Amino acid sequence: MYPPPHDASRPLTLRPQTEAPVLSVVLPMHNEAENVQPLFARLIPTLEKLGVPYEVICVDDGSRDDSWSQLLLARQINPRIRLLRFSRNFGKEMAMTAGLRHAHGRAVVLMDSDLQHPPELIEQFYAQWQAGAQVVYGVRQSRDTDPPLRRWLTRCFYRLLDSMSEVPLPRDAGDFRLMDRIVVETLNQMDERTRFMKGLYSWVGFRQVAVPFETAARHAGTSTFSKLKLFRFALDGIVSFSTLPLRVWSWLGLLVAAVAVFYGAFILVMTLLYGVDVPGYASLMVATLFLGGVQLICLGVLGDYLGRVFSEVKRRPLYVLSDSAGFSPDEQRQERPAAMTERRSGAN
Ligand code: UDP
Ligand code: MG
Secondary structure, three states: OOOOOOOOOOOOOOOOOOOOOOEEEEEEEOOOHHHHHHHHHHHHHHHHHHOOOEEEEEEEOOOOOOHHHHHHHHHHHOOOEEEEEEOOOOOHHHHHHHHHHHOOOOEEEEOOOOOOOOHHHHHHHHHHHHOOOOEEEEEEOOOOOOOHHHHHHHHHHHHHHHHHOOOOOOOOEEEEEEEEHHHHHHHHOOOOOOOOHHHHHHHHOOOEEEEEEOOOOOOOOOOOOOHHHHHHHHHHHHHHHOOHHHHHHHHHHHHHHHHHHHHHHHHHHHHHHHOOOOOOHHHHHHHHHHHHHHHHHHHHHHHHHHHHHHHHHOOOOOOOEEEEEOOOOOOOOOOOOHHHHHHHHHHO
16 A cells, blocks of 8 residues: 555665754654664655655653664664653653654654554645645544454543543544644643643644544554553543543532432421331432442542642653753753743742
């Protein structure tokens, strides 16, 4: 379906790097050593073919294999590849955030580094952008590469989130996308910690165009998203894009109170008509346990939101860089939260 990958035995002539990049490609990487070279073998020819100045920003998200040395090697061959390295694993969302903040291009492409997102599709993304789209996102045609249970859960999750969230979320749209500078700048202004990127992409709006694509199987290695991680990720999505879980309890409370009033009236009438009826152990027990359970759930939900508020107000940097290549010291921003910088400059 896609053109064959670049033949590694045939040297690729790289255009000299002088002008500012028009296109930036951001690649989050966690333990992708085996995928680095095959990825560049397909990505770089695609970018060269476009004929515009480009840059590739790889963010090594605390890999424990030799991804970093592979990246340094790739940079020796092509200086348009620029590198950032996190001091530990901060997660894909943070890696993408760092990449977006360091990208210079007038358009920025986000994609996975395991070749599940075909690099050749960037040509179509680019054409759509040239035609006036501000966001071009890839839509997965099938999820055959995912296990059936994950596919089903993903479908349920998106349906649930879509019905609860304030902004509509396009189904099956992932992180594979191209964004105009104006969109990237908008995203860069958001320094929230619970970064559910799929929600943020929709939240910002702009002229968005979908491009269908087939996801390939992972080139090498295994997915790092365990079931627990995916569950936490799903929870993040719901909590950061909906306050419904907080509000629903008032309605449930109202319903229970209304039932209680009717039941109270019923007991009063029964007592007046037939006298005091002592047995009632079962109904008492059920009511107590049910309400106790509901209250605990409600407390849990409150706690979840409160915990997120707590981690937001600490305003720690979103990530910590330990190394970089191809960035000036000025560019290698450690991402201080805005409030902190303001306070400092105010003191001077
Ligand atoms: N990734 C990352 N940090 C992480 C986990 C993943 O930067 O903590 C990167 C990973 O290198 C890959 C992309 O995010 O480029 C998608 O990860 P993966 O293939 O494990 O997820 P899946 O395709 O199963 O959603
Ligand atoms: Mg993958």
